[in-house]
Amino acid sequence: MCANYRPSTPEALKSFPLPPPDFAYGEAYPGSVVPIVTNFAPRQWVPASFGLVPGWARDAKIVRSTYNARSETLAEKPSFRDAWQRGQLCIIPAEVLYEPCYETGKAVRWAIRRQDGRPMGIAGLWERRAGEVGEVGEGGAAVWSMTMLTINADGHPLMQRFHKPEDEKRSVVILPDAAWGEWLRAKSEGAARALLQGFDAAGLVAEAAPR
Template structure:
């Protein structure tokens, strides 16, 4: 699970056309507006709410519980079903993820990032709606998979909790993810991160 991350900086994303300014690239929590790239607009970063807001939602409070979507049940849950079944896939660029590690007996915030400093591409789903109701036009949720036994993600969260991980796409799979044309294609890419360049350490702030 991931409820806190640092979006990639504008400099990291400079090779792509960016949306107009006006939303933060700072550390993000559910409800924050962050950059994503979608298979609807694959050549443009768009500002999206961190936490998917389905068409029937009346306010942004739902983002507090829709920021992650379990890949095993994403096609069944009312909040996510429409986006998943319509193949609305996105990539969320992240400079770092933050997760609690309990190996010392208490929660210690750890930072997970690539050791080469490049953005991590997290697989997600998106929703888009008319803005006449005042809600964000774009919103997204990060897809997660089971991470029991994973050498890195399996160390996070409480010992008794199920281990979960967001899906960090290999760099050469970003295009493949956005070009998926079936549920089978998409599920083939939904695996726990096996990137050897990932590193984790207690966050020093």
């Protein structure tokens, strides 16, 4: 699970073969507007709400419960089923993920990042309300929205350390650099699911980061 992260900076995203984002964003929580790149042509960074807003939703309040999606039930859950069946895949660039660690007996916020400092490409699904590509709607609400996909992390050396002891251990899917293109080009459910794997723990670092 991930309800708080810091998107990669525009400077870090300049290394990718896309024009960098031309909109402002900061530390993200459900409802925040953040950059994503989708498999919708043309490829570009677009402003999306952190939390997927399905077409049938009456308002954007649903993002409080749709910012993460369990990969095992994507084809069943009404909030994510249509986006998954349509193959609406995206990548969410993150500099830091924040998760609670209870090893001291109480919740302490920890920061997780790549050891090499490169952006983490989080696998996600996107949705888009009627509007132009890259548009921000009334009141600053994003036309695009997204959710981060999660997998079981019971056996992951690092990600199993987070969340309450009695909770199932979950992790967002951090795509290896070489898999970014594969994810956006995936044309079948099988091809997409093959990429929903845990990231090598040796490539990640984590430390306490209390507020």
